[in-house]
Amino acid sequence: MPEAAVQKPERPAPLVALTDDESLFRDNVRQFAEEKVRPLVREMDEKGVFDPSLIRQFFELGLMSVEIPEQYGGGGGSFFEAILAVEELSRVDASAGVVVDVQNTLVNNAILRWATDDQKRRYLPRLAADTVGAYALSEAGSGSDAFALQTRAQQRGSDYVLHGRKLWITNGKEAGLFILFATVDPAAGYKGITAFLIERDFPGFSVGKKEDKLGIRASSTCELILEECKVPKENVLGEVGKGYKIAIETLNEGRIGIGAQMLGVARGAWEYAMKYAQERKQFGKPVAEFQGVQFQLAHMATEIEAARMMVYNAARMKDAGLDFVKEAAMTKLFASEVAERVTSMAVEIYGGYGFTKDYPVEKYWRDSKIGKIYEGTSNMQLQTIAKLVIK
Ligand SMILES: Cc1cc2nc3c(=O)[nH]c(=O)nc-3n(C[C@H](O)[C@H](O)[C@H](O)COP(=O)(O)OP(=O)(O)OC[C@H]3O[C@@H](n4cnc5c(N)ncnc54)[C@H](O)[C@@H]3O)c2cc1C
Secondary structure, eight states: OOGGGSOOOOOOOOTTOOOHHHHHHHHHHHHHIIIIIGGGHHHHHHHTOOOHHHHHHHHHHTTTOSSSOGGGTSOOOOHHHHHHHHHHHHHHOHHHHHHHHIIIIIIIHHHHHHOOHHHHHHHHHHHHHTOOEEEEOOBTTBSTTGGGOOOEEEEETTEEEEEEEEEEEETTTTOSEEEEEEESOGGGGGGGEEEEEEETTSTTEEEEEEOOOSSSTTSOEEEEEEEEEEEEGGGEESSTTOHHHHHHHHHHHHHHHHHHHHHHHHHHHHHHHHHHHHHOEETTEEGGGSHHHHHHHHHHHHHHHHHHHHHHHHHHHHHTTOOOHHHHHHHHHHHHHHHHHHHHHHHHHTGGGGGSTTSTHHHHHHHHGGGGTTTSOHHHHHHHHHHHHOO
16 A cells, blocks of 8 residues: 555654744753853852842743733743743753742742733733742741641731731742732631732731752742731732632642752753763773763663653643643652752762862752752652542
């Protein structure tokens, strides 16, 4: 039979396949990360400060508004593209990755999904142009048990008045808009939790101490203080008492973003280790010529590939409108384990030099640690996965 006459069944593309637009987007972010972010990484890590000029460039390049529709000034792109941006930035600097990750996968996402038309008109153009967003759920006493939060919101006339403190809020130093969770009725348990859109200059709102951290040091992590903070009732996001749903569902998407961040971190460290192993000579030849080192590099590459499949698949599932909760939890759990193992091995491949700050790999190792902690610790991911797989 002539070949053209054979009816080939349509087959799904490999998980690593990108469209032309996605490849172009990824290449642009990669080039930007190399040229503009890489030269600043060490100083930002040492000082624990994110360079404001980079944030301006993130906005100019559309990295802070990947999925925001064009009518609001955003890129009108996909969740998958946002994930590619987080991966590529994190390959160079995990702090750069998380600034963009929180904006896209938590803040923009929640507003696109839950905001009223009026809220979208008020906030999406700003989030696309120049306003960094933050997502404030955790408190000193409520992390894994997030719905035990104590921040209180009481309705007074046309406002809600909020009292309490939030802890660990990423982008806290730079943010102009906060999605903040408080309870309107502590007796109602999780059914009292409500999400609010809070602008930085609302009366009674202030940003407190910034944490001095082990890793992602340039990313700001801050306390938020609410004392008689007045929030107009038009700034309730979603329904009163349904904030728990917004929190859970937004974090499900966010976890794919953290998977992408950890994938980028692992790739960045692996690339350094691979190059160094070819340059460093012992016993008269590059250490990469020893099978023991080759096997270490091969193992690291295999783990990275597996993590990439999980991240890409979960992101594609989200874009396809499929249920991705289990896959997102598995992705974050696995990619953060891979990042920790790969970056640790990269330090070892550098030998003693890897243990010093003169070489880049120790930072990757420090940066990898957060993957198992934020947006739900590894135990919390396991709890979700167990619930979904054990019938
Ligand atoms: C750098 C950084 C940035 C962050 N950014 C944000 C942010 O932007 N917004 C935000 O809201 N929060 C943020 N967080 C907070 C983060 O999400 C919490 O730290 C995390 O959810 C863990 O909570 P916890 O620190 O209170 O730990 P705990 O909940 O006190 O957990 C302590 C240990 O107990 C384990 N554990 C707890 N409960 C169980 C259980 N039921 N079963 C088994 N093990 C359990 C945990 O796995 C962990 O090992 C950030 C944190 C950090 C460090």
